[in-house]
Amino acid sequence: MDPHDSAVPPVDVEAPAATPEAPRLFLPASALVSETLGRATILLVDSVDINRQLIKGILKAGPYRLLDARNPVDAFHILQREPVDLIIADMMMPAQGHPMYGGFEFCRQVKANRRTRLIPILILTSVQGIDNEVAGLESGADEFLIKPLQPAVVRTRIRTMLRNKRTIDSLEEAETILFALAQTVEQRDKETGNHCQRLAALSVALGTALGLPEEDLVALYRGGFLHDIGKIAIPDAILFKRGVLTEAEWTIMRSHTWKGEEICRRMRSLSPVLPVIRNHHEKWDGTGYPDGLGGEQIPLLARILQLADIYDALTSRRSYKSAFAPEEAMKILGKESEMGWRDPELVSVFVEMVRQPNFVARSAALFAPEDDGSEEGMELQSMRDSLARMSREVLK
Known part of the structure; x- marks a missing residue:
């Protein structure tokens, strides 16, 4: 999530400049x-x-x-x-x-x-x-x-x-390599931790709460990993700049949305994920980027992933801020909804979902090793298998 995308004011601090060694790639x-x-x-x-x-x-x-x-x-x-x-x-x-x-x-x-x-x-x-x-x-x-x-x-x-x-x-290997590149982007910043995994879980949980079909849940799951893949094309000098970016640098930073779409466009199997990659920084009032879409013009899956992205950023610790408690994060989302930045109905569903008992445990269950054999268990197993291919077979 870009700092200016949230109502939380960005703090002018030195961002971590370390870029860990890229993980090795392994074929299945x-x-x-x-x-x-x-x-x-x-x-x-x-x-x-x-x-x-x-x-x-x-x-x-x-x-x-x-x-x-x-x-x-x-x-x-x-x-x-x-x-x-x-x-x-x-x-x-x-x-x-x-x-x-x-x-x-x-x-x-x-x-x-x-x-x-x-x-x-x-x-x-x-x-x-x-x-x-x-x-x-x-x-x-x-x-x-x-x-x-x-x-x-x-x-x-x-x-x-x-x-x-x-x-x-x-074709599957080519798709897997794209996921490996997306993981590489995340691992360039040590602070993000398992952001992609958490974002995938949160997005799928909200999609499930909305009753979306399985193909949309899979697109959300993949979008959790691929949404910022375009940042592979952003220079480290900008991606890890110490302090506030200039307007020219923000122009380059914002290009990660359409660059990510271009990277994944050639994979036909990823076509449902393209709107998520391109439009997850749009705002409900039309002031977002890259296309300035507003309201229902913003693809639903992009709006879902956006809320998950903001919530995870708010509730995670960064060098420039402490982790917000879930209640505080939900208040911020509510404020941004009142400001016209977020889909108010979607925010209401998301807040209700987060407040449900055992929400964190149920989200984490997406990555648990067990499968109870039920239809729901099979869907979760499918997503876990996809994660295993991306994270264990590709990244060591």
Whole structure:
């Protein structure tokens, strides 16, 4: 948050000038396997041993690492500990209550989990019929082959699926690098601590209170990390200047909004986050930047993240101020609403949310390791998985 964005008067003090060494970047383990060994990992899921042996024979000469499981339970245990590039599953795997549709249910579960939903699935079956093929594809299977299998067709289909998977992995790695850059921006200032994580949690909590759909919650979560990525293009002499910035320097500082948008624009998956990055410094009365938007013209997600950003800045300690108590921070937000700077209705919801019992604990739960298996728990797990990819796999 920029000091002049809040009603709290900025203090003319020396800002910390230290710039810690940028963290090293690491590719996901699955990418490292493909790049260093040239081998894709394929998981075979079939209750019949001879069927798995047949597939192994067909793929024996290929550059593959083959894992096998007798049932979906064993398969999920493997998926939890192994990076898998492709799943080959039989449609007729036994499943409680629905013996003929075990493979389809397995597909649905794989595709419902954000950790595994991008893994392509090839379904094999000896059952003829368009209905079965349609059911398989609707369950999440990416390809469908009828037995008896033709080895050349199997190998060609697998190569095609793995080629597509590598393309997806490349896009995911590019997105991950952007998150790493955003983390680098934050870590240039030791005082901000885990600002991105807290901002992501606060934004998602407010979005949840408003009843926003999951895609908006994910955009808010990502926006918590990417909102200030444009500051990577701001010179240290300005970003860490000791004292008040000149008007010319403020012009450069304000450019981090549209520069951040430009950095992320090429990633189509980040398009829902672009308004958050560009417009989180707009004001309700139209006096903000970079576009001077006012009222409902300001994208809702940008308004949500803005409140979370201000609240976190107010309740965090800085070299030029002590941390405000939550009640004091909410009074400041209320004052800024009266001044015409903030969305008054959104401020009311935010204040009510913060005053709820165990608010801090519930926000922190977004990053807890447990998952109770409920629909809400799965959504939180998806966000935690995203954070894990950004923070643990990329930043060491």
